[in-house]
Amino acid sequence: MPEVVVIGGGPAGLSATLNLARALVDVVLVDASRPRNSATLRSHGFLTRDGIRPTELRTLAKAELAAYENVEHLERRPVTSVRPSADGFDIEVAGRAPGEQRILSAKTVLLTTGLTETLPALPSIRSYYGMSVFSCVACDAWDLRGRPLALIGETADLARRAVHLARWTSDLTVFTNGTPAVDEAEEPALAALGIRVERTRISDLDGERGTVRAVLLEDGRSVPIDGGFIRPEWHVASDFLDGLSPQRSDDGFLVTDDGGRTSVPGLYAAGDIVVPGPQQMIIAAGAGARTAATIVDDLQTAHVTPLRLTELT
Numbered sequence: 001m002p003e004v005v006v007i008g009g010g011p012a013g014l015s016a017t018l019n020l021a022r023a024l025v026d027v028v029l030v031d032a033s034r035p036r037n038s039a040t041l042r043s044h045g046f047l048t049r050d051g052i053r054p055t056e057l058r059t060l061a062k063a064e065l066a067a068y069e070n071v072e073h074l075e076r077r078p079v080t081s082v083r084p085s086a087d088g089f090d091i092e093v094a095g096r097a098p099g100e101q102r103i104l105s106a107k108t109v110l111l112t113t114g115l116t117e118t119l120p121a122l123p124s125i126r127s128y129y130g131m132s133v134f135s136c137v138a139c140d141a142w143d144l145r146g147r148p149l150a151l152i153g154e155t156a157d158l159a160r161r162a163v164h165l166a167r168w169t170s171d172l173t174v175f176t177n178g179t180p181a182v183d184e185a186e187e188p189a190l191a192a193l194g195i196r197v198e199r200t201r202i203s204d205l206d207g208e209r210g211t212v213r214a215v216l217l218e219d220g221r222s223v224p225i226d227g228g229f230i231r232p233e234w235h236v237a238s239d240f241l242d243g244l245s246p247q248r249s250d251d252g253f254l255v256t257d258d259g260g261r262t263s264v265p266g267l268y269a270a271g272d273i274v275v276p277g278p279q280q281m282i283i284a285a286g287a288g289a290r291t292a293a294t295i296v297d298d299l300q301t302a303h304v305t306p307l308r309l310t311e312l313t
């Protein structure tokens with residue numbers, strides 16, 4: 001029986017697993033192997049790995065984990081259920097073929113399953129997403145700096161995101177796609193920064209070979225752009241938590257303490273699924289490492305007062 005099962009093999013789960021392995025913890029990493037950032041060719045902002053392909057980062061991390069005998073890494077194996085048991089948790093892992101399903105038991109489970117996202121419902125959006133239309137401003141705005149850009153979204157934070165994005169371009173149009181995402185009070189503030197607001201519904205994007213060239217509006221107009229950002233809606237997929245209801249924020253993210261402990265004893269979480277912050281790989285990897293440190297200490301000090309996070313070195 002492993003001491004810890006880590007569910008999700010993105011930067012958070014891989015980093016947590018590495019640090020657990022080095023603390024001599026028997027750990028199983030279970031990954032559905034469907035990374036959200038697979039839409040993009042290059043990832044930016046990860047120290048020493050700026051511009052790396054997302055798949056390559058995972059390959060490097062997997063090679064590092066392979067050196068540790070106390071790690072078992074199950075790939076392309078989604079967890080279909082995590083249930084409380086008398087001794088911790090039972091974790092049901094789907095097989096790649098019928099009959100390969102496995103049930104793991106562990107006292108400690110770390111969730112690093114990341115987010116799923118709903119993109120604005122534009123017919124061609126997938127042709128451009130990750131190539132010339134992105135969601136992470138911190139990750140990708142540098143490559144689009146100084147160009148005519150679009151920001152497309154339907155949520156109440158759109159105006160604040162536009163102000164943020166205006167750091168990288170002075171030619172920005174915010175598209176609300178017919179929704180009241182930008183309110184009347186926000187529009188003059190955006191105008192003062194030179195940011196245009198277009199409220200007409202969008203029919204589609206236009207361009208070629210992944211390079212977006214225009215936003216097409218339902219009234220027949222075409223607004224030329226040379227790149228853009230969308231504001232997806234993010235979801236924490238947790239339908240596999242069976243009989244477990246860790247505390248969540250109003251928008252559905254898991255709530256943890258500073259060490260990654262959820263409200264369910266023995267259940268930890270790290271990375272994008274945790275209340276909120278910049279969604280970046282290095283931050284997810286750091287959160288994975290920090291949560292691994294908490295888990296190691298909790299395993300070690302189950303019956304005494306644990307060290308505070310600031311005391312862990």
Ligand SMILES: Cc1cc2nc3c(=O)[nH]c(=O)nc-3n(C[C@H](O)[C@H](O)[C@H](O)COP(=O)(O)OP(=O)(O)OC[C@H]3O[C@@H](n4cnc5c(N)ncnc54)[C@H](O)[C@@H]3O)c2cc1C
Pocket residue numbers: 007008009010011012013030031032033034035036037038039040042043044045046077078079080112113114115129130134135136139140237240270271272273278279280281282284
């Ligand atoms: C298009 C795009 C471009 C991006 N570009 C950048 C960039 O340039 N730089 C940057 O720093 N960040 C970038 N990001 C953000 C970055 O990818 C995330 O912040 C980061 O990957 C989050 O790491 P994570 O480990 O929390 O989750 P993820 O990387 O999402 O990993 C979660 C893993 O859990 C697995 N999983 C989910 N459910 C289950 C289950 N039931 N059982 C088993 N496994 C499961 C998934 O298949 C996946 O492998 C980008 C994101 C997107 C969408």
